[in-house]
Each structure stands twice: as structure tokens, then as C-alpha cells.
Amino acid sequence: MCSESNNPGQDPFKAPKLITKEKTREALTTSLKAAMAIILILSISLAAFSAIYGPTQPDFFSWPDPDRPDPDPYMALFNSDNSPTNVSHLAFGIGGSTATWANRARYSDLWWKAGSTRGYVFLDKDPVGSTQPGIGHRVSSDWRRFRRTAGSESAVRIARVVVDLFRVGLPNVRWFVMGDDDTVFFPENLAAVLGRHDHRRMVYVGGNSESVEQDVMHAYDMAFGGGGFAISYPLAAELAGAMDGCLNRYHYFYGSDQRVWACVGELGIGLTREPGFHQIDIRGDAFGILAAHPLAPLVSLHHIDSVNSLFPNQTQLESVSTLMKAYKSDPSRILQQCFCYHRKYKWSVSVSWGYAVQIFPVSLTAKELETPQQTFKTWRSRSDGPFTFNTRPVSSDHCQRPIGFFLNSAEEETEKTVTTYRKVEPQPVNKCNKDYARAVAIENVVVLASKMEQQEWDQSARRHCCDIDGNLGHRTMRIRIRRCKHSEAITI
Ligand SMILES: *[C@@H]1O[C@H](CO)[C@@H](O)[C@H](O)[C@H]1NC(C)=O
Numbered sequence: 001m002c003s004e005s006n007n008p009g010q011d012p013f014k015a016p017k018l019i020t021k022e023k024t025r026e027a028l029t030t031s032l033k034a035a036m037a038i039i040l041i042l043s044i045s046l047a048a049f050s051a052i053y054g055p056t057q058p059d060f061f062s063w064p065d066p067d068r069p070d071p072d073p074y075m076a077l078f079n080s081d082n083s084p085t086n087v088s089h090l091a092f093g094i095g096g097s098t099a100t101w102a103n104r105a106r107y108s109d110l111w112w113k114a115g116s117t118r119g120y121v122f123l124d125k126d127p128v129g130s131t132q133p134g135i136g137h138r139v140s141s142d143w144r145r146f147r148r149t150a151g152s153e154s155a156v157r158i159a160r161v162v163v164d165l166f167r168v169g170l171p172n173v174r175w176f177v178m179g180d181d182d183t184v185f186f187p188e189n190l191a192a193v194l195g196r197h198d199h200r201r202m203v204y205v206g207g208n209s210e211s212v213e214q215d216v217m218h219a220y221d222m223a224f225g226g227g228g229f230a231i232s233y234p235l236a237a238e239l240a241g242a243m244d245g246c247l248n249r250y251h252y253f254y255g256s257d258q259r260v261w262a263c264v265g266e267l268g269i270g271l272t273r274e275p276g277f278h279q280i281d282i283r284g285d286a287f288g289i290l291a292a293h294p295l296a297p298l299v300s301l302h303h304i305d306s307v308n309s310l311f312p313n314q315t316q317l318e319s320v321s322t323l324m325k326a327y328k329s330d331p332s333r334i335l336q337q338c339f340c341y342h343r344k345y346k347w348s349v350s351v352s353w354g355y356a357v358q359i360f361p362v363s364l365t366a367k368e369l370e371t372p373q374q375t376f377k378t379w380r381s382r383s384d385g386p387f388t389f390n391t392r393p394v395s396s397d398h399c400q401r402p403i404g405f406f407l408n409s410a411e412e413e414t415e416k417t418v419t420t421y422r423k424v425e426p427q428p429v430n431k432c433n434k435d436y437a438r439a440v441a442i443e444n445v446v447v448l449a450s451k452m453e454q455q456e457w458d459q460s461a462r463r464h465c466c467d468i469d470g471n472l473g474h475r476t477m478r479i480r481i482r483r484c485k486h487s488e489a490i491t492i
């Protein structure tokens with residue numbers, strides 16, 4: 001009797017609920033199907049979209065492309081020309097000013113060789129009246145529109161010299177060389193030094209300041225502009241595009257050289273140091289540096305109006321001209337140092353070829369002789385260092401001080417040179433030993449040397465050796481410079 005009541009279909013309450021459940025299940029299934037269909041359609045359209053409009057962003061860490069370099073637009077420019085780099089491949093850009101150029105040009109006249117060196121001095125405006133012979137001038141392109149909150153107006157103008165020079169479009173340039181109007185270059189040596197670097201790549205070559213205080217204030221890894229620096233063709237081409245935007249970002253820098261350094265750095269290029277560039281950020285007597293030059297070709301000298309005359313009894317202009325005489329007779333050897341010993345009199349002799357000879361009346365090791373005597377102070381605070389190289393003090397004992405001889409003449413023969421050096425009278429000294437007295441008695445030193453081949457610098461260079469002629473006749477000491485023997489050591 002109540003069996004029918006068990007029929008769920010007839011339960012007035014439960015029946016509709018059951019129907020609802022079933023309907024819901026049905027509806028759910030339908031909407032699931034619909035959703036799946038939509039997803040399917042979406043995926044198909046996405047796939048189709050991707051197929052039409054290219055792949056979507058790949059995962060950053062599974063980047064499918066190998067890291068290939070960009071095709072190099074500059075390699076091809078130089079590929080057919082493998083000749084060694086010489087002065088004809090350099091373009092000089094000198095940062096000058098119209099107000100001072102007439103006076104400063106006398107320094108560039110000493111190294112500029114019409115018909116051989118190329119380039120210009122960049123001035124702020126055309127000079128009035130007759131123009132100088134020698135290096136030609138150009139007027140810098142617009143520089144006043146750049147932001148500048150430190151340094152002088154010329155700092156921006158001179159930073160842009162590399163770009164102005166590049167845009168002149170001189171043919172066959174491998175290196176753009178920047179310098180100040182008081183920089184003295186030694187062009188053949190500069191070409192030889194740059195020839196060791198690849199001008200088909202982006203390269204920035206120079207040197208920093210001798211005074212640590214200057215390197216701290218500006219930057220250690222920056223080429224100081226006065227010592228000069230070189231920018232390879234590809235780097236100059238890139239700077240031509242990048243520099244104007246870059247200059248505004250470094251409005252707070254002091255100098256032009258620091259601005260160039262910053263813009264070169266934004267291209268990812270660091271400084272290649274060469275020890276022959278000399279900013280000469282020192283005060284006093286540069287003798288210590290010039291008499292103990294590093295084992296590298298002399299490339300430049302700067303600040304020569306700020307240091308004592310390089311030669312006694314000569315103006316600075318005469319001094320540089322004297323040094324140039326020796327340079328021209330054997331460019332590679334200028335300031336190259338060698339040591340020889342007079343065993344009997346216990347003299348240690350240091351020759352800085354083309355500049356000076358010193359007889360030390362004491363036994364000194366090669367390491368002592370190649371360490372510059374500190375005849376100078378730092379640039380800014382005029383203190384006794386620190387410098388970016390080691391120095392040794394000038395001896396306080398007069399009997400231990402060297403007797404100095406300075407270049408007097410330089411004669412060139414086919415394969416060799418004869419240079420002579422004349423004594424500078426030392427301060428009168430009362431009682432030193434006999435060996436000292438014998439050294440003071442010498443008036444002249446004659447140095448014979450074969451001409452140095454430029455290629456010697458291409459291999460790892462070795463200091464040359466020298467011998468003293470045992471026969472000290474007529475107050476003259478004769479020295480012969482030669483290549484050291486294979487296992488020869490420079491020692492007493
Ligand atoms: C410099 O190199 C070029 C070739 O690149 C050559 O024609 C020229 O004679 C060289 N000049 C000197 C002075 O050696």
C-alpha cells in the first residue's frame with residue numbers, strides 16, 4: 001500500500017527536485033561543452049593569429065637565437081689594406097682657441113711636418129689678420145646649444161673636436177688623434193704605437209695623469225687630453241652619431257677629455273693605456289721623468305710651459321727644439337735608457353738617449369737607475385706625491401748625487417748616430433772621494449749607437465746594454481750602446 005509511495009516519481013516533493021538535478025547536470029554538460037568549444041575556437045584562432053602574425057614573445061632564458069655579433073660595417077673598409085700604420089694614417093685634431101693660438105702654434109710648429117702630418121687646429125672663431133703657417137685651422141661647429149653646468153664653454157667645444165674632425169672626411173684615416181695646443185707629439189712613434197692596436201675595431205688609446213690627486217679628481221681610466229689620445233676610425237664614426245646626445249648627459253663634468261671618456265664608455269669601450277703619452281701633470285723639473293722613461297716609445301709631452309726648461313741655459317722652446325734634433329736622427333730611441341758601469345771607479349752610468357747622461361759616483365742597481373728621481377711635485381697641491389709610478393728621492397748627500405750631462409749635438413750617419421752631451425757644473429763640493437773627483441773632471445760624453453728599428457717595439461722590447469770606453473782621454477767619456485747578449489744581465 002505504501003509501495004507506491006516509494007516511487008520517487010510520485011513523491012510530490014522529491015520528484016521535482018530530482019528532475020531539477022538531472023536538468024542541471026544536463027545544463028552543466030552543455031555549458032561545459034560550450035566552454036570547451038569556445039576554448040577550442042579561441043586556441044584555433046590564436047594559433048591562426050600566431051601563424052599569421054609571427055611567434056609570441058619567447059621565454060627570456062631560452063632565447064632561441066645564438067648570440068651572433070652584428071655585421072661589422074667597418075671591417076670591410078680596411079680589409080684590403082694590410083700595410084703597416086704610419087704617419088699618413090693619422091689625423092690630428094688640436095683643441096685651440098683663437099685668443100692663444102698665435103702664441104701656442106710655436107709648439108706644434110716643432111713637430112708638424114707639412115706634407116706628412118694631416119689635421120687641423122679647431123678654434124672658436126676665425127682669427128683676424130694673417131693666418132699661421134703650419135697646421136691649418138677650422139672653426140668648431142655649434143657647441144653652445146649643449147647643456148653645461150661645470151667646466152668652461154670650451155670643454156664642450158673641444159670634446160666635439162673628434163666629431164668635427166671625423167666629419168671633415170679626410171681619406172685613409174685609421175686614427176683620429178686629439179691633443180691640446182701645448183701638446184708636443186712625436187708622430188712617428190705615435191704611429192708605431194697605434195700600429196700595434198687594431199684600427200678596424202673601436203679602440204681608445206692614451207694615458208692618465210702622473211699625479212694621483214688628478215686621477216682621483218677626474219678619473220684613473222680616462223685618457224687625459226693634454227697628453228693626447230687616439231680614437232680609431234670605427235670609434236670616431238660611432239661617436240659622430242652618439243656624442244651630441246651624450247654631451248647633454250655629462251653636463252656636470254669638468255673637462256673636454258672627461259666628456260669624451262664618458263661618451264666612449266657609453267659605447268662600451270675602455271681605455272687602452274700606452275706609457276709613452278705624457279700629460280706632465282707635475283710642477284718643477286721634469287728631469288726625473290725624462291731621464292728614466294719607461295721602456296716604451298716617447299709619444300707626447302704636455303704642460304711644457306708649466307715645468308722648468310728641459311735643458312739648462314735654454315728657453316723651453318729651444319729645449320724642445322734641441323730634443324727634436326735628436327728625435328729626428330733616431331725617433332725610436334729618443335729617451336731610451338740604458339745603464340753601464342765603470343768597474344774601476346765604481347760609477348753607475350745612466351744614458352737617456354738624446355737627452356741626458358748621468359754619472360752616479362756610487363753603485364746602483366738597474367732597478368734603482370730605472371726609478372725616476374723625484375725632481376718634481378704633484379700638479380695641484382705641489383706635494384711630494386703620490387704619483388702613478390714609483391720615484392726615489394734625490395740624494396741628500398751631495399757626494400752621492402749624479403754628475404749630469406745634457407745633449408749638445410746629434411749627428412746621423414747611415415746606420416748609426418753620434419750624440420754628445422755636455423756637463424752641467426755641479427754645485428761645488430768640498431770633500432768627496434777620488435772616484436767622485438774623477439767623474440767631475442769629465443766634460444763631455446760621446447754616445448755611439450746603431451739606429452733602432454721601429455719593429456723592435458713590436459716584439460716585447462728589451463732594454464739595450466752599453467759599454468764605457470776604458471780609455472778616458474781628454475776629459476771625454478765614450479759610450480757605445482748595443483743590443484744585450486742573450487743571457488747578459490745589467491749588473492756591476
Ligand atoms: C705609409 O703607408 C702607405 C700605405 O698605406 C704608403 O703608401 C706610404 O708610402 C707610407 N709612408 C711612409 C712614409 O712610409
Ligand SMILES: *[C@@H]1O[C@H](CO)[C@@H](O)[C@H](O)[C@H]1NC(C)=O
Binds near residue numbers: 312
Ligand atoms: C750655461 O751658461 C753659463 C753662463 O753662460 C755657462 O757657464 C754654463 O757652462 C752653461 N751651461 C751649459 C750646460 O751650457
